Amino acid sequence: MRASTTHKRTKIGKRETSNRSAYAFLAPYLVLFATFIIVPMVIAMALSFTNFNTIQFPSFVGFLNYVNLLTRDEIFMQYVLPKTVLYALIVGPGGYILSFILAWALAQLSKTPRTILALIFYSPSMTSGVAMTVLWKIIFSGDQTGYLNSWLMRLGIINEPIIWLLDVRYLLPIVIIVALWSSMGVGFLAMLAGILNADESLYEAAALDGVKNRFQEMWYITIPTMKPQMLFGAVMAIVGTFQNGLIGVQLSGANPTPNYAAQLIVNHIEDYGFIRYEMGYAAAVSVVLLGIVWTFSKISKKLFQEKD
């Protein structure tokens, strides 16, 4: 398996120009990538070993930030980490599976209904920022003019309006719902494109070979042929899940969220970096977050590794 891969690659790579020409194709990207992404990233990682209040020059403190994070940050251990894990366990796999199943279902429709439904499912990812705040805040508004309160009261389910967005019990579930609502993003589009681009003769061959129903077909044909898109979708789901902190803060209107009810790692980073101005500590938390995301995406890479 490994040998055949190298064999195939060498055939393409055998031509002498390959090395030079590859760098020519890469050069413009690499220059910008290094300047605006890698250099800032390296600075951020270096800052994690310093004490930096954004005004004075950073002073080197070694691993102190990391030690503090693991041993003294009660809020992190007591609220942020458990909330993030709970949130990630539901939104990550939930959003990913939902994206795949919807993409798979839509691929079985003819063009017009498919286009309309794809637009609908993708549209929440388009309504980022401004739109989301306006919309969900009004729906979950805490007084009786809020849509949800008004509906529930009219149906007689509740008598008093519930202050949804400031209630410790409801904030995290609401954040999870909103996150799932907007999880049909670019991963969903990539998977939809992947399913639709599969070679049709494969499906015909599979039917002849005794594939019995559409679930077998999905498992034995669809998923293996679109592994690159499955991996992309998985990495996007992991990254999106762990890097999302906007929803809770925007909905409750405060960072930290009330009683740390929906405090995710990203909120913790923002809290330290831009409210307490402890940039060094915030950088250390981001490096830890990078480690978490990287580990999960390695696992998903194992699952969808190309076996060619």
Next chain:
Amino acid sequence: MAGYKGSNINPKKFEKKQIKIILAVLPLALFMLLPIVFIFCHAFKPMDELFAFPPKFFVTRPTLDNFTKLFKASAMSGIPMSRYVFNSFVVTVIVVLGSILLSTASGFALSKLKFKLKNTILEINNMALMFVPVAVMIPRYLTINVLGLTDTYLAHILPLLAMPVSLFLVKQFIDQVPDALIEAAYIDGASDLRVYFKIIIPMIKPAIATSAILAFQQVWVNVESSNLYVSNEGVKTLAFYMNTLAATNNTVAGQGVAAAAALIMFVPNLVLFIILQNSIMNTMAHSGMK
């Protein structure tokens, strides 16, 4: 039933069995659609409907009041809204086209060409897309400052041109282009450049369309560059302006203006998606090669 027919994927025409699927996803679709409908309705509500009790979901007497208010507010500030629109337009077009060119070219190299640092570059690229953006905000500000890009259009454009997510996406699709096809072209004497334009680009249209949408979304709503790298009002973007409006109009009365702003920011997304969805669901890419 005498065996499974197979190939439900991408049917050519509407058949009865598709109704089952539509019915299955319909409740979810309505739930997802609700907020969009709401944005449209809310933006056209007159004052008394915004305040109505019990609140109304749909607009009954649509009005353009919110939009007039929004334009009046922009007329009062020193800079006409057309300026922000122009800035956003220029920045968005350059970033979308530029990032597609960069990610397809480098995706081609990383997927199909052979060279020493290939795996290292891929690994670093993937790591970069996993690093949380807030952490690099200040270091990036420093970089832009050192390069002397503050207060220029380049401060909006350059940091977004190299898009790790887009490269990752495009590379995944190029991986699926059969090596045999490329080898055949090389045997016929094609150069790398020719292979890139004549084989790779036409075969990864869905990826290009997807990353165009992705790039558009990142740059269109991007307020970071206007907030941090640009202090000259005349160089700021529409997203920044709309955000300020929404933020300063946080009362119920301002909800109408904020909703109108949200709608204005949302519609270009919608239009672009409708234009590009045909290429995303482009199923012709694999025809002609078996």
